[in-house]
Amino acid sequence: MNSKNDEFGVGDNSYQMAGGLAGLTRLVDEFYQNMDKFSSSKKIRDMHPGDLTDSRQKLAYFLSGWLGGPKLYSQHYGSINIPAAHKHLSVGHKESEAWLYCMQQAVDNQPYQADFKAYLMQQLRVPAERIRQVSGG
DSSP: OOOSHHHHTSTTHHHHHTTHHHHHHHHHHHHHHHHHHOGGGHHHHHTSOSOOHHHHHHHHHHHHHHTTSOOHHHHHHOOOOHHHHHTTSOOOHHHHHHHHHHHHHHHHTSSOOHHHHHHHHHHHHHHHHHHHHHSOO
């Protein structure tokens, strides 16, 4: 059977592969737990509020629309330009890689297909790199 890589970005396929909003919420919860767990991510964790309730919801809602599912972020918070929203932060290569590491660990622990995990991380590198490019880091 051929890989579905070509189909991940079509319609809501990626959203469905991630388990819908429930799956994305699990991913985001683990991601933020990782941010607290790994010392390499201390600087990026410190860029977030102590209470991560809003951050968790915003990221899950963003990922929902970004992966072709319901546009929950824009429905609840309005439009977003990811690089511009993070421009005020000091995100260099080290911080970007720490963010991606936390996400990679979270993705690895999800019940996603291996090819979808690779696809998702490849896609997440794009906004991570754009944030690094425009930030004060």
